[in-house]
Amino acid sequence: MKYLINPFERIAGWQALLLGFAVMALTAVTGAINDIAFDGVIDVHAAVSLSLSASFIMQAVNFVSVFLAMWLSGIFFSKTKPRIIDVAGTMALARAPMLLLAIICFLPVAPDSIFDIPRLAVFIFVCIPFIVWMIALMYNGYAVSCHLKGVRAAVSFIGALFFAEVASKIIIILLMGSMFAGMPISKVFSSGSSEASENIVVAELLTIREKTENVVKAIENGDFRAVTVYFDANMNRALPPAGLRLAWTQTVATCGRFEKADIEAMTETRIENFDVIEVPFFFARERRNLRLAFNQDGEIGGLFFLPVN
Numbered sequence: 001m002k003y004l005i006n007p008f009e010r011i012a013g014w015q016a017l018l019l020g021f022a023v024m025a026l027t028a029v030t031g032a033i034n035d036i037a038f039d040g041v042i043d044v045h046a047a048v049s050l051s052l053s054a055s056f057i058m059q060a061v062n063f064v065s066v067f068l069a070m071w072l073s074g075i076f077f078s079k080t081k082p083r084i085i086d087v088a089g090t091m092a093l094a095r096a097p098m099l100l101l102a103i104i105c106f107l108p109v110a111p112d113s114i115f116d117i118p119r120l121a122v123f124i125f126v127c128i129p130f131i132v133w134m135i136a137l138m139y140n141g142y143a144v145s146c147h148l149k150g151v152r153a154a155v156s157f158i159g160a161l162f163f164a165e166v167a168s169k170i171i172i173i174l175l176m177g178s179m180f181a182g183m184p185i186s187k188v189f190s191s192g193s194s195e196a197s198e199n200i201v202v203a204e205l206l207t208i209r210e211k212t213e214n215v216v217k218a219i220e221n222g223d224f225r226a227v228t229v230y231f232d233a234n235m236n237r238a239l240p241p242a243g244l245r246l247a248w249t250q251t252v253a254t255c256g257r258f259e260k261a262d263i264e265a266m267t268e269t270r271i272e273n274f275d276v277i278e279v280p281f282f283f284a285r286e287r288r289n290l291r292l293a294f295n296q297d298g299e300i301g302g303l304f305f306l307p308v309n
Contacts, residue, residue: 005133006140008090017085020092023099024063028055030102036110038098039172039242041066041165042131046110046123059095061171066138067091069164070157074146077156082146090141094134101130135161173242208294209266212277215292215300216261219248232299239303251305256284274301281305 008016031038032055037045041062067088074082109126111119138161143153206214211230218226224241231239239247252258262280269276274293281288286307293302 005136006144007093007137008141008144011089011093012145013083013085013089016089016093020063020089020095023096024059024092025056027095027099027102028052028059030099030105031055034102034105034110036102036105038062039169041161041168042135043165043169044098044101044127044131046105046120057175058172061175062168063092063095065168065171066161066164069160069167070138070142070146073156073160074142074148077152078146078148080147086145087142090145091138094137094141097130097134097137101127173240206298208275208277208292208298209268211294211298211300212266212279212292213263216263216279216290219290220258220261222248224248227303230300231303232295232297232301235300235303244303247305251288252283255286255288258283261290278306280308 003010011019027038029052030036032052035046037043037055038058039045070091071082071084071087074087104126105123109119110123111117139153139157142157142160143149146153148156215227215230218224222245224244227244228236228239228241259282262282265280267278269278271293273296277292277294278289279292281290288305289308291302291304291306292300295301
């Protein structure tokens with residue numbers, strides 16, 4: 001039992017690092033297959049269709065963020081100088097519980113979309129013990145590799161973990177939103193299995209009304225990567241899929257459960273250099289209009305959920 005939460009007295013250095021890299025690689029592959037995103041040092045989200053490259057990028061960002069945070073904290077708080085290889089090895093191997101979690105998600109425990117509330121609750125319940133296990137491994141790896149114990153170890157670890165979590169989230173959002181801007185989203189994110197993604201036609205061949213219909217379908221299915229196919233470069237930087245998912249979640253939290261979108265009531269106007277289309281979205285407590293602003297190239301340069309007076 002001891003070695004499940006503190007194997008680092010027996011496994012450390014290069015051995016732990018190589019084993020940890022293998023674990024993270026398998027986690028990236030399994031997560032991409034199961035639509036599980038490890039988009040932060042201690043974050044896990046389901047129903048996120050990622051390409052294999054995006055899944056590997058997330059694993060790399062998470063590892064580098066936590067490794068640097070723990071190593072720098074160890075240098076500052078430890079009375080002895082921690083070895084880089086020991087900190088790197090323990091932090092890499094500490095991510096092993098995430099591989100087990102990704103494998104468990106082959107079972108029907110993960111939601112198909114953000115609207116699958118019952119299975120979302122099950123998924124959260126399943127994730128908690130694995131995240132706690134990973135944090136326990138991280139703490140023991142930090143304490144062993146940096147030669148810290150007691151209150152000094154606990155307080156410095158909490159601070160370093162908080163910093164690593166924030167840094168990893170910011171870096172992942174910037175990479176997904178900016179680094180790949182200008183590259184078709186389908187090259188960064190796989191289309192997944194959702195109907196909205198599979199039915200997307202080459203954007204240049206569609207009218208703005210057809211694009212709007214596809215955007216509405218994608219939002220209804222919770223497929224936010226499919227929405228960003230039609231964004232211009234500025235929108236891709238400003239509102240990556242994760243940001244769009246957050247905006248939608250906040251809208252649902254404010255307006256109540258989503259009920260339907262009335263695509264037949266679509267309206268179109270011209271505002272300055274933009275063709276503006278609005279579609280009524282009905283929620284349990286109020287109605288909002290989805291407003292899409294298309295530029296002269298037929299790309300979406302603005303997306304808003306506007307209150308209806």
